[in-house]
Amino acid sequence: MSTRTSTLDTVVFGVDVQSGDVRGDAPSYAVVAFDVRTAPGAVRANQNAERSGDGEHVDRDVVSLRKLRRLIDRERPAIVATDNVYELAADKDALVHLLRELPSETKLVQVTGAERPEPLSRVASRHGVPYGKKPMKEAEAAARLAAANVGHEVSAFTNTTTVKVSRGRSTGKGGWSEDRFTRRIHGNVQGKAREVEDALRGAGLDYDVERTEKYGGLANAVFTVEARPGDIPVSRLRRGDVRVEIERERRDGIEFRPLAKRRDRVIVGIDPGTTTAVAVVGLGGEVLDVLSTRTADTAEVIEWIVERGRPIVVAADVTPMPETVEKIRRSFDAAAWTPERDLLIDSKQHRTREIGYDNDHERDATAAALFAFDHHEDQFERIARKVPATVDRGEVIARVVSGGESVEAVVDDLTEDETTEEEEPEHAPRELTPEEKRIKHLESRIDRLESHVEDLRETVSTKDDRIAEYERELSETRREERREARERRLVARLERENDRLERELAEQREETESLEDKLERLKTLWKLDHSNFADVAEGRRDLVPVKVIEQFTKGAIEAADGSFGLAAGDVVFLRDASGAGRSTAKRLAATDPRVVLRQGGLSDAADEVLFEHGIPVGPANDVSIQEIDELAIAPESEVEAVVADWEERAEERRRQQKGAMVDRLISEHRAGYDEAGRADGTGG
Structure with missing residues (x-):
């Protein structure tokens, strides 16, 4: 039975060195495009295309390394297959560079194995692939092997990809518009980062993100995505303010991963029934896996076994083998094992005493597989001693146990290396004439020039x-x-x-504040002029407003004028009348008050100024002044009495001033007369 369950349904490139060396100058390569889809081949310019009878399409050509890379970039094959990857790269660094430059959907495959490859002829013989020594034949063999899932993928990168969104230009070194320019760049980076995140989220990809915030947005955003670049719906970009870079995470070294999961040879024990149990045992007697299920049908059980190995022996714990187990055995073309009589429960428990199991069905299946191993163990050891190290031991055991072949015949068949083709004499090519050599040289030169x-x-x-x-x-x-x-x-x-x-x-x-101050003063004046003071003296109408000045100073007078205004005919109350001079008295007299009620004594100078201006002044104690909030009132009669008293005193003061003035004039006249008499000698 073939170990491969499917082939690739796509284009595969097989590559082999035609001439030269990658470490030297201008190597050329034989390239075979193998397409099982019957579509036109990938090597478009070549005329040596052929179609096989089963619908396969094969193209062949010889190209330079540069042209080979361009061809891969243009056609984007699923696999580029070769028998040795170091025919395409001089060293590991060059190989990593080559892997980085390959399209994301293209795999580089070494069909001859991993770090220690086998001869291509042996691998081709093992898998029944046509092989020839010429580079074109080797390239075709590599392509066919890779198409059949044979070989190891060469990888230098993990499945983790870094997507970095960053600034596409410098933010500058200054200038009046630097802040706006920087804000625009960081804003565009933030917008692109949001687009990338939406694309990753829309594709259902797992990712982590690290953002570097800057003025106006982001300086960069680094997305770590668990996917290959080809699976990420984001493209590289470098335009204007934003740059998007996509880079796969590098491995520590070069890794070779098999295209098809390796399935070693195994022994399978099966316990059928309402609950079906299956146990898989390796050729060394170790239990690899156990299954028990009530829902899986025979096809699902077979698929489960296929995923875990290739059965050599299928065993049951009863005789004869149940029909279900026999059906599974025939599907694998494996050998059958059953005990001479049904296995006893004690025997099964003893054989599986060191094996963990969840139920009796798993125990019975495991016991059947282990007893089958015990039966064949000596045979396995004898075969292993006869098999060379370079031959697959499991393959030999399978063909001996299930196919009945001898160990020697199987080993000889597996190690046969198409010696017939190697020993066949080849006719020596005839010597080229000078003209033919010249033509060949010119054709080679034309090819190089055309390539250039x-x-x-x-x-x-x-x-x-x-x-x-x-x-x-x-x-x-x-x-x-x-x-x-x-x-x-x-x-x-x-x-x-x-x-x-x-x-x-x-x-x-400012105008509003001035108007508000003016309004407040007007309100105050209105209160003073229109209040009927009903809450003070109900039923009395002989009250007058009194405007209070805290001190008899210019500052206090200005403050009172600014606060509620001083107008002609006001009754003014000086709470402290002492200390005022002539200028202060003149400032107060300029407002032309009706009367000034003082508390404390006036200075002579101030009293003289007020008297000269005819402003009555009287003691505040003679008037019953009542203060209500910012207002003050006094009885009109008492104010008039103060005014009348001042007028009497003012009249007396004026008479005294006139008498004093008359006396002074008489005295001055007499003094002048006497002085004149003495001058003319008549004075006594």
Whole structure:
């Protein structure tokens, strides 16, 4: 029975060195595109294509290493197969570089094994693949083997991928617009990071993210995604303010992973029934796995066994073998084992005493497999002693036990290496004539020149694309600069308008405050002029408002005038009348009060000024002043009495002043007359 359950349904490249060496100059490679889908082959320019009878399509060509890489990039095959990966790379570093440059969906496969590869002829013979010594034949054999899932994938990277979203340009070194420029870049990085995160979340991928926050957004965001680059719905990007880089995580070394999961030869014990139990035992007698199920059918049981190994022997614990077990045995073409009589429970318990199991069915299946191993153990050891180290021991045991072949015949068959083809004499090629050598030389030169021309065309195309990209970036930058210039002009205009409005607002606030002060004064005056003071003296209408000045100083007078205003005809109460001079008295006299009620004595100078201005002054103790909040009132009659008393005293004071003035004039006249008489000699 074949160990391969399926083949690839896609294009596979087989590659082998045609001439030269990758460590030298200009190696060439034989390339075979093997396509089992009957689609046109991958090597488009080659005319040596053929279609086999079973629908396979094979293309062949000889190309340089550079052209081979371009061919892989263009066609993106599922597998690039070779018998030795170091025919494509000079060393491990070059191999890592090659693996990094391969398309994400393309695998590099070494069909001859892992670190210690076998000869390609032996691997091809083992799997029934046509083989020839020429490079093109070896390339085709490698392609067919890889298409049949033979070989090891070469990997230098894990399945973890890093997606880094970062700034695509420097934020600059200064300038009046640096903050706006930096904020724009960081904002664009943040927006792109959100797009990447939405794409990863939409694809259902597991990821971790580290963000570096900066002014206006993000400086970068690093996503660690558990997937290959080809499975991530994000592309590399480097345009304008943002750059997106995708990098697979590097392994410590080079890893070789088999394309098909290895399934070693095993012994299987089965206990059928309502609950089916299966036990898998290795050729060394170790229990590899146990299953018990009430729901799985025969096909599911077979699939479970296939995933764990290739049975050599299928065993049961009863005789004869149940029909279900026999059916499974025939599906694997394995040998059968049953005991001479049904195994006793004590025997099964004793044989499985060191094995863990969940129920009696698992115990019975495990016991059947272990007793089958005990039966064949000596045979396995004899076979192992006869098998060379380079031959698969499990394959020999399988063919001897289940197929009845001899050990020697199987070993000879597996180690046969197409010696017939090697020993067949080959006709020596005839010597080329000088003209033929010249033609061959020119054809080789033409191929090199054509390859060089193609490389130059690709270089020109790449540079044209780069120039176009730069022109797009330049155009975008210019548009951005124009937009920023318009924004700057708009901002400047708005700033000027804002300054103007702020000045107007300040002026309005000052005017409002002035009007509010004026309103408060008017309210106070209105209260003074219109209050009927009903809460003070109900039924009395002979009250007058009194305006209180705390001290007889200019500051106090100004404060009172600013607070409630001083007008002609006011009754003024000086709470402290001492200390005022002539200028202070003149300031008070300028308001032309009706009367000044004082508490404390006036200075002579102040009293003289008020008297000269005809302003009555009287003691506050003669008036019953009552203060209510910021207001004060006094009886009109008492105020009039103070005024009348002052007028009497003022009249007496004026008479005294007149008498004193008359006496002074008489005295001055007499003094002048006497002085004149003495002058003319008539004076006595």
